[in-house]
Amino acid sequence: MDRELSNRAILSALFWNNIKYAIAGRWLVPGRHLPREDHAVPEDFFGICIATAEDPAVDDYLVDRLNDLGIRCARLDLTYSGEGAAPERLLERLLENGFLVCLHLVQPFEEAGAMKTAESRERWRGFVARVLDRHGARIEILEIGSTVNRRNWTGYTPETFMAAWRIARAEAVRRGIPVAGPNITDFEPLYNIGVLGLMRRFGVLPDIHTNNLFAERATEPETFDHKILGYTLAPVIKFNLVKKARMLAQIGRDFGVPRTISPHVTWSLKRIGRYLVDREEKQADYTARYCCLTAAAGSLERVYWGPMVSRREGLIDDGDDYYPKIPLVTLYDTIPGGTASYRVRPAFDALGAANRFIAGAAFRRAAATTRGLEVHEFRRKDGMLHVVWTTNGNCAAAADIYGPEALSGASAFDRSGAPLSGPPELFTESPTYLLWPPASAPVTLKGASIIPHIRIYNRPGVVHRTVREGIWSGICALPAENGGPISELLPEALEKGAGKEIMRNRRNCVWSMDHPHDPGRQIVVKRLQTRRLGKKLVQSLRPARAVRSWSAANELLRRGIPTPRPVAFFRQHGRSGIADSYFVYDMFDAAGSSRQAFAACAEGEGTFEGITADRLFEKVAECLHTMHNRGVHFRDLAAGNLLIGKGAGGEPELCLIDTARAHFFKRPISMRKRLGDLSRFAFRLDENARRRLLSAYMKRMGRRPAWWMKFPFICYDLKLTIKRKLPRKRLTPRKTRP
Numbered sequence: 001m002d003r004e005l006s007n008r009a010i011l012s013a014l015f016w017n018n019i020k021y022a023i024a025g026r027w028l029v030p031g032r033h034l035p036r037e038d039h040a041v042p043e044d045f046f047g048i049c050i051a052t053a054e055d056p057a058v059d060d061y062l063v064d065r066l067n068d069l070g071i072r073c074a075r076l077d078l079t080y081s082g083e084g085a086a087p088e089r090l091l092e093r094l095l096e097n098g099f100l101v102c103l104h105l106v107q108p109f110e111e112a113g114a115m116k117t118a119e120s121r122e123r124w125r126g127f128v129a130r131v132l133d134r135h136g137a138r139i140e141i142l143e144i145g146s147t148v149n150r151r152n153w154t155g156y157t158p159e160t161f162m163a164a165w166r167i168a169r170a171e172a173v174r175r176g177i178p179v180a181g182p183n184i185t186d187f188e189p190l191y192n193i194g195v196l197g198l199m200r201r202f203g204v205l206p207d208i209h210t211n212n213l214f215a216e217r218a219t220e221p222e223t224f225d226h227k228i229l230g231y232t233l234a235p236v237i238k239f240n241l242v243k244k245a246r247m248l249a250q251i252g253r254d255f256g257v258p259r260t261i262s263p264h265v266t267w268s269l270k271r272i273g274r275y276l277v278d279r280e281e282k283q284a285d286y287t288a289r290y291c292c293l294t295a296a297a298g299s300l301e302r303v304y305w306g307p308m309v310s311r312r313e314g315l316i317d318d319g320d321d322y323y324p325k326i327p328l329v330t331l332y333d334t335i336p337g338g339t340a341s342y343r344v345r346p347a348f349d350a351l352g353a354a355n356r357f358i359a360g361a362a363f364r365r366a367a368a369t370t371r372g373l374e375v376h377e378f379r380r381k382d383g384m385l386h387v388v389w390t391t392n393g394n395c396a397a398a399a400d401i402y403g404p405e406a407l408s409g410a411s412a413f414d415r416s417g418a419p420l421s422g423p424p425e426l427f428t429e430s431p432t433y434l435l436w437p438p439a440s441a442p443v444t445l446k447g448a449s450i451i452p453h454i455r456i457y458n459r460p461g462v463v464h465r466t467v468r469e470g471i472w473s474g475i476c477a478l479p480a481e482n483g484g485p486i487s488e489l490l491p492e493a494l495e496k497g498a499g500k501e502i503m504r505n506r507r508n509c510v511w512s513m514d515h516p517h518d519p520g521r522q523i524v525v526k527r528l529q530t531r532r533l534g535k536k537l538v539q540s541l542r543p544a545r546a547v548r549s550w551s552a553a554n555e556l557l558r559r560g561i562p563t564p565r566p567v568a569f570f571r572q573h574g575r576s577g578i579a580d581s582y583f584v585y586d587m588f589d590a591a592g593s594s595r596q597a598f599a600a601c602a603e604g605e606g607t608f609e610g611i612t613a614d615r616l617f618e619k620v621a622e623c624l625h626t627m628h629n630r631g632v633h634f635r636d637l638a639a640g641n642l643l644i645g646k647g648a649g650g651e652p653e654l655c656l657i658d659t660a661r662a663h664f665f666k667r668p669i670s671m672r673k674r675l676g677d678l679s680r681f682a683f684r685l686d687e688n689a690r691r692r693l694l695s696a697y698m699k700r701m702g703r704r705p706a707w708w709m710k711f712p713f714i715c716y717d718l719k720l721t722i723k724r725k726l727p728r729k730r731l732t733p734r735k736t737r738p
Helices: 007-023 057-069 086-096 109-113 118-135 158-175 189-201 241-254 279-297 346-358 491-495 533-539 545-558 594-602 613-629 671-681 687-700 707-725
Strands: 046-050 073-078 100-105 141-144 179-185 208-212 259-265 302-305 362-368 373-380 383-390 411-413 432-436 462-469 472-479 501-505 509-515 518-528 566-572 581-586 642-646 652-656
Touching (some): 057 086, 100 118, 109 118, 109 158, 179 189, 189 208, 208 241, 241 279, 279 302, 279 373, 346 383, 346 432, 594 613, 671 687, 687 707
Antiparallel strands (some): 373 383, 566 581
16 A cells, blocks of 8 residues: 555545635635525436346336336446346446446445455456446446445445545546546535545546435434534524535535535435334425425536335335345445335335426526425426425415415426326425416515414325414315315304214313214314413413414324324414414224223222223333424323223223423433423322333333432422412303304
């Protein structure tokens, strides 16, 4: 090895390259978090990473799927074991069919670690030379380097990577093949600055700068990355996907590499599932949103989505539980199983739609961005295109974004490119494509934004309709097909509902009744009222209680926490905080509350509705632990607010009610908040039941109850005891309205 390329010399160069870059002020460019206006999106902007199996029929399947997507750019990984085997067979098939191939040559882990030896270097040189002699004249790009900032994945040290890079680059240059690299993974620009600076110093720069621009750690494509300097500073430094793309491209240009691509990016279903259900639906949303934002950024020449086929990350599920030790972003050269087990996911259609609508268009401007609502405008040959969506759980009214006549000439398409009957009343986290004829110039309203305080669980088969009738405004969740008239769900109609049965009539009035659109379906109507002056003063500063109940219930469902499905909410114009409001939700068939169940077990019955005490404690602990891990601090977790029913096979089925006080976070909540919820829940439980519940809960955290964990329970007991001894005005039942 050259002494000038020792690890110490390389690390020193990496350090000083970053110092010089910072002193030059290249980090401090304002406005890079916003898309660059008026630029063309390349026709071949989108590509995809593919691999094959031993069965040649898989090659046919992959080519058909590429044609379905309309994507002509494919990236294929090839390592020593793939030479003369299935991966090279697929490579030849792609080249024969005219696809633009980015060939990614990858050293095996053991060989990368042995690059200090002459034998290993010669094996690498021979492999590169043989592959390029056979295919080099027909490939579009040769990529060298694979997640080089992850030594545990690749086996490279700085010294051995530079050795491999110089050998492969020399072989490619000798044959006139464009070289891409170094394949930094995730957004870690210190590595990009250091490695490109080192390559420039030794005259071995790539033709194309590559970085796997993942955005998973920010949870959503649009949000500012909290993992750079924390949640507090994230909105200040504003490192969102657009800023990351623009900065990486700028780093490439500063070091003499004008072209930048992202060769591998995806969303892991496992990561999505940490906080949200409907993982595949969210993967599809993120795919469409990511594609639009990277096209709007105007900095990347191409984005390869990948892998195409994989159980955990792919656009197509391979139906196999196998996952390799080395992540697919480092080496994706084979897939298990055969085509009979493959299943196309919604994200596949989302990528195809993004390619059809966005590739080859001209980005004009972002009519709204970075504040929960995204509206991006593209000019196409066949008209003007808007891509509209909100961040997770939010919604925006079409009337707040466009003028009265703006949407009349627009054709609407959903995330997968399927035509809609018309533009939606509410835009949600699932992108909508709006296309106007060529002569149209749709105008967006200044200050367009999301509807504040409203959360939506955007689930398939349900459409959300806005309501503004008389003194009432609100939102209804209706079936996408055959939904009845909204007038039958308005408060006046609910007050006179058929089959009305009063369940409670004290502080709030609660009754059950038949659903006006589906007589066989029971719903619960809760009239939320504020009668005390002090409460009215506080409530006047907050959203209506029905709004808080609706939003909390939707957010719980988004996170997979059981609660009755919301049907509607209604509030009065101008008096939303203090006037009566209505929250309507589906009836949950409960055998009783957890309070009743624990009381029955404490009295020696041993079971409640056939559910044993041990199973009950385990099920409750599981539900509460999942809720807390998904960032929910319930804050009103009385035992009476956790209902228990009997599910399939006699298993206990749980359901949370009275959700209005819940707070939500983007990370698991602290132990203090967890114990706060548990102390409320256990207020009426005896000491033995408390101990069993806490033990079952802590077991799921991999811990044992500690002595200090008793203090939150003692403090809450004392608080409630004092509160109940204070004089209090007794509430009298309020007559129901006719």
